[in-house]
Amino acid sequence: xxxxxxxxxxxxxxxxxxxxxxxxxxxxxxxxxxxxxxxxxxxxxxxxxxxxxxxxxxxxxxxxxxxxxxxxxxxxxxxxxxxxxxxxxxxxxxxxxxxxxxxxxxxxxxxxxxxxxxxxxxxxxxxxxxxxxxxxxxxxxxxxxxxxxxxxxxxxxxxxxxxxxxxxxxxxxxxxxxxxxxxxxxxxxxxxxxxxxxxxxxxxxxxxxxxxxxxxxxxxxxxxxxxxxxxxxxxxxxxxxxxxxxxxxxxxxxxxxxxxxxxxxxxxxxxxxxxxxxxxxxxxxxxxxxxxxxxxxxxxx
DNA sequence: ACGAATCCTGGGCA
DNA sequence: ATGCCCAGGATTC
Numbered sequence: 478x479x480x481x482x483x484x485x486x487x488x489x490x491x492x493x494x495x496x497x498x499x500x501x502x503x504x505x506x507x508x509x510x511x512x513x514x515x516x517x518x519x520x521x522x523x524x525x526x527x528x529x530x531x532x533x534x535x536x537x538x539x540x541x542x543x544x545x546x547x548x549x550x551x552x553x554x555x556x557x558x559x560x561x562x563x564x565x566x567x568x569x570x571x572x573x574x575x576x577x578x579x580x581x582x583x584x585x586x587x588x589x590x591x592x593x594x595x596x597x598x599x600x601x602x603x604x605x606x607x608x609x610x611x612x613x614x615x616x617x618x619x620x621x622x623x624x625x626x627x628x629x630x631x632x633x634x635x636x637x638x639x640x641x642x643x644x645x646x647x648x649x650x651x652x653x654x655x656x657x658x659x660x661x662x663x664x665x666x667x668x669x670x671x672x673x674x675x676x677x678x679x680x681x682x683x684x685x686x687x688x689x690x691x692x693x694x695x696x697x698x699x700x701x702x703x704x705x706x707x708x709x710x711x712x713x714x715x716x717x718x719x720x721x722x723x724x725x726x727x728x729x730x731x732x733x734x735x736x737x738x739x740x741x742x743x744x745x746x747x748x749x750x751x752x753x754x755x756x757x758x759x760x761x762x763x764x765x766x767x768x769x770x771x772x773x774x775x776x777x778x
Numbered sequence: 779a780c781g782a783a784t785c786c787t788g789g790g791c792a
Numbered sequence: 793a794t795g796c797c798c799a800g801g802a803t804t805c
Contacts, residue, residue, distance in 0.1 A: 591800080595785095595801035595802065596798085596800090596801060597786095597787085597788095598788080598798085598799040599799090599800075601789090602800085646788095647787095648785075648786025649784090649787095651786090688803095689801090691801065691803085692802095693800075694801075711800095712799095712800035712801080713800065713801090731781065733781085734779085734780095764800090
């Protein structure tokens, strides 16, 4: 039996939000339906013309969990209005991506997901995370013939062997995952959760003390799981966007630490407190999987 | 401080 | 078929 989340498509659209590389745990199971795991719940979402509906196993009423996960306390429509005012370029792509929110994912899940992201692509990262959960995560339920697992704890990952992860197809990331898991199990998982209470810059710098975590991954974890909406992860796509649309004087330069910071500062100055959310829309418009939407929008004008 | 090579793998492309 | 390039990067030199 479906329950209503009571949120309009302008405030939340699942189609892009769930599969644009913030979380790698959602799978489309039918037209306008997705299934994934949040915490220890297997959740099914259905987008309708007026609302988002949900079902969950085993708990029934996971509305509070979902409202937190989608950060529904943040009104998105006014932010889109503000960003369109601030930037003509944003205004030209935003209509193709209504309701695109930044998720509030679990920090452990977020960190290990992005440790797998280096020199990689979204479909493959999704497969790797899937393998990781199946192998090291607690099994939660079987739904329609598919097993769903909780994301592994750092302690489970710390007990894994590099060889085994390599065999699962992690490549050179196998070592990074195991190393960070062992370091975090010594510091305790709480160390990571406590970063939510620190200012953005401090949380960012703390994260880079972990081996294999540079600016980009630190910013991903800050934005998608640590309540730092001003964090701007500059990946190759954002680097392209910055050179092409915002800071043409950077063309021909390379993405050094200084340049990285300069790009983030530019976005923060332009888009304000929730710059990371705005950046996420521009980023999605750049992904191969969604670029057609932008083209279609521009054709219709 | 900067730039380049290196690391696993899979898909797209010439 | 084969080789090359690139994909949500960090590290080393």
